[in-house]
Amino acid sequence: MHPISRPRRWLAAAVGLVLLSSGCGGGGPRRADAPAAGSTSIGPDGPAATAAAPTPSGRAGLGAAAVTCPQPAGPPGSPSRLGPTAGSYLGRAGDAATAVDVTPACQIVLGGRFTAVPGGPTTTIGAGGAGTLLLLDGAGRRLVRTVRLAGAVEDLEVRHGGGEIAVATDRGVVLLDAAARRARWQRGTAAGRVAIGSAGTVAALRGSAVTVYDLGGATLSRISLSGRTVSDVAVDDRSGSIVVSGFRQAGGARCTPVQIAFVHAYDRRGTLRWRAYDHPVQALGDLCADSRADRVAMGRDGRLYLAGETAGGNTIFSRSAADPGRPAPNVVTDDFSRASNTGDAHYTYLARFDPASGRQLAGQVVISRIDSKGDRGNTIRPLAVTADESGRIYAGGVSAYQIAGRSRVTLGGRRLAPYAGGDAWVLVLSADLRRRLTWVVFTDGGAGVVRGVAVSGGVAAAAAQVDEAGFWRGPGPSFGTGGGYLAAWPGLR
Numbered sequence: 001m002h003p004i005s006r007p008r009r010w011l012a013a014a015v016g017l018v019l020l021s022s023g024c025g026g027g028g029p030r031r032a033d034a035p036a037a038g039s040t041s042i043g044p045d046g047p048a049a050t051a052a053a054p055t056p057s058g059r060a061g062l063g064a065a066a067v068t069c070p071q072p073a074g075p076p077g078s079p080s081r082l083g084p085t086a087g088s089y090l091g092r093a094g095d096a097a098t099a100v101d102v103t104p105a106c107q108i109v110l111g112g113r114f115t116a117v118p119g120g121p122t123t124t125i126g127a128g129g130a131g132t133l134l135l136l137d138g139a140g141r142r143l144v145r146t147v148r149l150a151g152a153v154e155d156l157e158v159r160h161g162g163g164e165i166a167v168a169t170d171r172g173v174v175l176l177d178a179a180a181r182r183a184r185w186q187r188g189t190a191a192g193r194v195a196i197g198s199a200g201t202v203a204a205l206r207g208s209a210v211t212v213y214d215l216g217g218a219t220l221s222r223i224s225l226s227g228r229t230v231s232d233v234a235v236d237d238r239s240g241s242i243v244v245s246g247f248r249q250a251g252g253a254r255c256t257p258v259q260i261a262f263v264h265a266y267d268r269r270g271t272l273r274w275r276a277y278d279h280p281v282q283a284l285g286d287l288c289a290d291s292r293a294d295r296v297a298m299g300r301d302g303r304l305y306l307a308g309e310t311a312g313g314n315t316i317f318s319r320s321a322a323d324p325g326r327p328a329p330n331v332v333t334d335d336f337s338r339a340s341n342t343g344d345a346h347y348t349y350l351a352r353f354d355p356a357s358g359r360q361l362a363g364q365v366v367i368s369r370i371d372s373k374g375d376r377g378n379t380i381r382p383l384a385v386t387a388d389e390s391g392r393i394y395a396g397g398v399s400a401y402q403i404a405g406r407s408r409v410t411l412g413g414r415r416l417a418p419y420a421g422g423d424a425w426v427l428v429l430s431a432d433l434r435r436r437l438t439w440v441v442f443t444d445g446g447a448g449v450v451r452g453v454a455v456s457g458g459v460a461a462a463a464a465q466v467d468e469a470g471f472w473r474g475p476g477p478s479f480g481t482g483g484g485y486l487a488a489w490p491g492l493r
Contacts, residue, residue, distance in 0.1 A: 069106035070138045070458035073490035079428075079436040080405035083412055084489040086140030087442065087474030089466065091132075092116055095483025097463035101158040101165075102456035103178070106138040109165055110463055111153035111452075112484045117146055125176075125183050126150030131169050134479070135180055138459040140488030141476030147180045155193045159200060160300070164215075166202050168194035173204040175217065185217030195298075197237030201268060205233045210244055212268055221270035228262070234296040234304060239356035241265045241273060243304060245293035250281040255288035261308050261316065263293050265358055274358035276321035283324050289315040289344070299387025300456055304355040307382035307395055309346050313339035317349040321360040330363040331433035335375060336404045339365045342377035350385065350395055350429070364433045368399045378402070380425070384453040384462075388491060391431035396450030396462055399423045399441070409440050411472045422447035424464045424471070424485075428492075442487050446470025461488045 076082055090097055091114035099111040114132040120143040131149035133156070136142060151169030158165050163178030168191035175184045175196075193205040200215025208230045210223040223244065230246040243265045251257045262278035277293065289312035297305050310317055318339065320326040328351075332338050339347070351363035368380040380399040387393050401419045409416045420443065428438035442450070442464060448471065452463035464471070464485040471485050479486075 068138070070490055072458045072493040075437045075492055078405075078408070079439045080408040081410045082438055082440045082489055084472075084474045084487050086476045086486060086488040087411070087472045088140070088476065088478050088486050089471065089473075089480045089482050090114055090117060090134070090484030090486055091480040091482070093469075093482045095130075095480070096451070096465040097484035097486060098154055098451050098465070099156045100452040100461045100463035100486070101156060101454045102138070102459045102461065103135075103158050104161060104163045106457060106459050107144060108136045108138060108140055108454070108459060108461050108486070108488060109156060109158055109180070110134045110136065110461075110486055111156040111167060112463065113152040114480065114484060117143075117479050120144065120146045122146045122148060123181050124148045125174070126171075133165070133167065133176075133180060136486075136488075138488070139476070140461060140486055143479060145180055147176070149174065151190075154191065157194060157196050159196045160198045162198075162200065164196065164200065166194045166196040168192060168204060173202065173213075175202060187211075187213060187217055187219075193232050195233050195235040197235035197298075199237035201235050201237050201242075203233045203235050203242050205230060205244075210242065212242055212270070220268045221266075223266055223270045225264075231293065232295045232297075234298050236298055236302075236304065236355040238302065240267050241355050242268065243296050243355065245296040245306065247292040248278070253282045253284065254286060255281060255284050258284070258288055259290035259292060260284075261291040261293040263296060263306060263321070263353070263358075265355065276353065276358050276360065277316055279316060279324050284316065285324070287314055287316050287319065287324060289313065291316050294382055295385050297386045298355065299391065299393075300389045301387055301391040302355075303361070303387065303391060304353040305385045305387050305393060306349075306351040306353065307385035307397075308349040308351070309381055310349060311346050312344040313342040315339070315349075317351075317363065317365070321351070321353070322358070328363050329360060330365065332365070333434055333436075334404070335369060336367055337365050339367065340377070341375065342367065345377040346379045346381060347377060348380050348382040348395070348397065350382070350393055352387075352391070352393070362433055364429065366395070366427060368401065368403050370401060383449060383451050386453055386455060388455045389457070390492075392437065392492060393429040393431075393433070394426065394453045394455050394460065396424070396426045396453045398449035399425045403439055403441065404436070405439065406441070411440065411442070412474055416441065416443075416472060417445035417470065420445050420447060420468075420470065422449070422467060424448040424450045426450055426453060426462050426487075437492065442472050442485065444470050444472045448485065455491050458491045459488065460491045461486065
């Protein structure tokens, strides 16, 4: 099978060819920034210098203020309609928003590579650089604090309950205190993904190895998966599990070569507990579609969630994660959740697991379709997944033409411009996977990709990378002119 290429700037050109032929939860030079007046400069061992505390700004959207948790809302009347509380560009062209989460105080924590973000008190950790965390109120309209980091932010997660923020950067993993004013510790070299459990266990992914730390920064284990491509990591402290996802390349039998998705769970000492998918190639039969487990995350409901992708309908995701001889517990509602007429389109697969045992509880296909080509399946890739306290699944990524109801997508009461070459999408499914509560895009004549989703209580948010300007602009101030993007909207009751 042909390898699944990674979603970078394939959007306008590649999709154009497809259409023509068929269809309260960086890099850049290092720069030594001097702390601005009213900021705090922090090194790895604690505060180095503190200036006078800043006074709240009189400008709309800037300055410290008391944070209140927004009230959850009922589901929209249509999955194609959403009323965001914010939709804002961040930084400049070439920047990106890469990750987002919600703190116990209902603040939105957004991470990325930003060269300029206006206003707000600033904390600098290390020598400073393009890496930035933004703390905003739950509506996404008020910038509470800007945190400048030495390394570009690739990923982040907030500890449920405690509020500490684990951050993966291209210069190591950092654990910040809940106020994002101080680095409790910093370890290792470049990290691509990071997760933190409710008891403070931190797991950082670097290449094909995962290093596990305790809350104090002591190394507990190192899990090496050499010979495999590792894409993500999650931590469930309740069961003591470190969950790792990715794929391996295999040959032999009927499928030669083929990419096979895997999800493994280890204890904190690095001993394998269970595995999902990762079947021997001889057991695949005719399930020869390439598959990958792209993202794993612990939902607010205590379950484990997977966002995978597969190249065509003859896939292991149609079978049980534990046994390819049995069907998967997949929920089908319509053609956008059915692997039919797919060809070799790369589509998304979402699944829920028990993190302690690895038992698969539910799953669903997510596919886009080309209406002008007999509803032929088209490419849609995931880059983010989570779930709220009730088990409603939130996912996001990038889609080729087009998601269900694309021509009717309405944000803040305004109909969006038609598809223009790579839609940044967010999908919200009911806990039983039988209803799409929300399926919208934020691209309004532009192109980009959702790289992070988060939800807790009354707050939901998405972080996106802007490949081509033309995203929906919502109420509240703007925090830049492009590159990164934040959308926020009420979580559901």
